[in-house]
Amino acid sequence: xxxxxxxxxxxxxxxxxxxxxxxxxxxxxxxxxxxxxxxxxxxxxxxxxxxxxxxxxxxxxxxxxxxxxxx
Numbered sequence: 147x148x149x150x151x152x153x154x155x156x157x158x159x160x161x162x163x164x165x166x167x168x169x170x171x172x173x174x175x176x177x178x179x180x181x182x183x184x185x186x187x188x189x190x191x192x193x194x195x196x197x198x199x200x201x202x203x204x205x206x207x208x209x210x211x212x213x214x215x216x217x
Contacts, residue, residue: 170194 150158177191 170198173197 173194180188
């Protein structure tokens with residue numbers, strides 16, 4: 147398998163970002179509808195929250211780690 151060039155990498159990253167945004171919006175709407183109907187916290191809501199916690203946690207950690215390595 148060959149390595150991606152810069153243009154292919156950029157296209158891939160943009161596609162991943164849009165797919166992630168779609169998933170977030172879909173889970174949010176699903177969670178709201180489910181909460182209105184059942185008045186309970188549902189699996190889609192837990193997935194939405196945990197996905198974003200992992201994303202933000204890893205982003206913060208990697209920025210800290212890369213910043214530490216540059217010093």
